[in-house]
Amino acid sequence: MDFEDTAHEAAYRHAAKSWLARNAPGWSAPHGGEESEAQMLHRARGWQRAKAEAGYVGITWPREVGGQGGLAIEQVIFEQEEAAYRVFTIPFQVGMGMCLPTVYTHATPQIAARFVGPALRGEEIWCQLFSEPGAGSDLAGIRTRAVQSGDAWIVNGQKVWTSYANHSDFGLALLRTDVTVPKHKGMTMFYLDMRSQGLEVRPIRSMTGHADFNEVFFTDVRIPDAQRLGPVGGGWKVALTTLMHERLAIGRAPDAPSTDELIRLARSIPEGAGSALDDGAVQDAIARFYVNDAGLDFLRMRAQSAISNGRAPGPEASIGKLVMAKTRQDIGAFAMDLLECGGIEQSKAARLTDFQYHYMFSAGLRIAGGTDEVLRNIIAERVLGLPADRRIDRDVPFNALE
Numbered sequence: 001m002d003f004e005d006t007a008h009e010a011a012y013r014h015a016a017k018s019w020l021a022r023n024a025p026g027w028s029a030p031h032g033g034e035e036s037e038a039q040m041l042h043r044a045r046g047w048q049r050a051k052a053e054a055g056y057v058g059i060t061w062p063r064e065v066g067g068q069g070g071l072a073i074e075q076v077i078f079e080q081e082e083a084a085y086r087v088f089t090i091p092f093q094v095g096m097g098m099c100l101p102t103v104y105t106h107a108t109p110q111i112a113a114r115f116v117g118p119a120l121r122g123e124e125i126w127c128q129l130f131s132e133p134g135a136g137s138d139l140a141g142i143r144t145r146a147v148q149s150g151d152a153w154i155v156n157g158q159k160v161w162t163s164y165a166n167h168s169d170f171g172l173a174l175l176r177t178d179v180t181v182p183k184h185k186g187m188t189m190f191y192l193d194m195r196s197q198g199l200e201v202r203p204i205r206s207m208t209g210h211a212d213f214n215e216v217f218f219t220d221v222r223i224p225d226a227q228r229l230g231p232v233g234g235g236w237k238v239a240l241t242t243l244m245h246e247r248l249a250i251g252r253a254p255d256a257p258s259t260d261e262l263i264r265l266a267r268s269i270p271e272g273a274g275s276a277l278d279d280g281a282v283q284d285a286i287a288r289f290y291v292n293d294a295g296l297d298f299l300r301m302r303a304q305s306a307i308s309n310g311r312a313p314g315p316e317a318s319i320g321k322l323v324m325a326k327t328r329q330d331i332g333a334f335a336m337d338l339l340e341c342g343g344i345e346q347s348k349a350a351r352l353t354d355f356q357y358h359y360m361f362s363a364g365l366r367i368a369g370g371t372d373e374v375l376r377n378i379i380a381e382r383v384l385g386l387p388a389d390r391r392i393d394r395d396v397p398f399n400a401l402e
């Protein structure tokens with residue numbers, strides 16, 4: 001294993017670094033601080049457009065669809081360098097990381113050409129309509145029904161936790177089209193206009209104060225058959241394209257506070273004649289976080305090394321996401337403890353915004369893109385080779401379950 005950049009990678013990193021130094025905005029509060037959601041979205045769009053003009057989005061996407069036709073390692077390098085600037089990219093992550101790769105892989109070239117450009121430039125936002133009140137980890141349990149009627153499908157049901165649906169122009173929806181076959185075989189994937197008649201988006205305000213995920217209700221929503229991605233009943237296979245990209249995208253969390261920032265925070269809190277950093281218990285905790293973060297860095301480098309050599313990263317993605325989400329939450333909780341009861345209350349103190357945000361947001365991070373327990377199952381089965389979970393509903397028709 002070689003962690004050093006190759007000559008090509010070093011040159012790419014140098015170019016990305018100097019472009020970022022000239023162009024990246026210096027935002028002190030990536031998660032908004034006092035800004036409204038509309039203001040945050042506006043600056044996120046500006047940054048996305050600047051990157052698109054410079055060729056730093058869609059880096060690995062094929063040239064035929066409007067991407068850069070570059071290497072996966074180039075994308076990794078750009079993201080590593082961009083992370084130093086704490087920019088706000090969340091509104092585009094679902095579209096760029098998951099929906100659009102699914103669209104250009106499974107749609108006709110004409111349809112792909114229609115959607116890729118506006119998404120790359122931040123003009124159109126996409127959301128992923130997969131989870132439902134009764135289907136999350138067990139995604140194949142979705143119940144939102146699409147019934148064919150001429151050259152269209154009529155959709156009824158409900159999705160939930162749909163990130164950025166309230167700001168989205170288009171959505172990728174996994175729908176139940178046949179209840180008489182086993183659950184994995186009766187689903188079909190579609191894309192749809194989020195302003196379709198009969199579609200209602202209700203934002204859910206989370207404890208971070210942001211309302212960035214939603215319930216989405218379908219009442220007789222009409223989706224033209226031309227907006228189907230893949231064959232009728234082939235939705236699970238199409239969803240796997242999306243989910244494979246999701247695990248990789250979500251393992252990064254590039255804008256989380258580092259242990260260096262925790263050290264700065266401890267140093268800024270007066271204790272006795274010195275600061276909280278002089279306390280042995282504080283030093284102990286920070287050392288533990290540092291060791292965890294170093295382990296995560298090595299896992300990332302291992303995945304990076306695989307990508308650099310043209311291989312897909314292995315189960316590192318599941319291990320990395322499991323450890324990263326819990327570490328982020330523990331670091332946030334520790335920062336709140338350092339600030340005693342005032343931790344959460346001092347929400348106006350700019351220097352704390354990131355710790356407070358991550359303390360509250362990382363609870364969701366341990367659920368999104370695979371819960372802790374589901375990731376442990378994956379690691380148990382695919383890394384340790386332990387016996388698989390018993391799945392008794394695999395061959396039973398969907399309408400015979402319950």
Ligand SMILES: Cc1cc2nc3c(=O)[nH]c(=O)nc-3n(C[C@H](O)[C@H](O)[C@H](O)COP(=O)(O)OP(=O)(O)OC[C@H]3O[C@@H](n4cnc5c(N)ncnc54)[C@H](O)[C@@H]3O)c2cc1C
Binds near residue numbers: 094129135164373
């Ligand atoms: C911040 C955030 C953003 C999200 N964004 C989106 C989005 O944009 N689009 C979208 O479609 N969805 C989104 N989701 C939904 C997310 O994919 C689901 O919440 C997730 O898959 C878990 O599903 P669930 O909530 O139904 O919980 P469940 O699957 O019902 O799980 C409940 C509990 O049971 C445990 N459990 C379930 N199955 C097993 C098992 N086999 N073995 C052991 N334990 C198990 C889980 O670990 C969990 O503790 C988002 C979620 C969050 C938190």
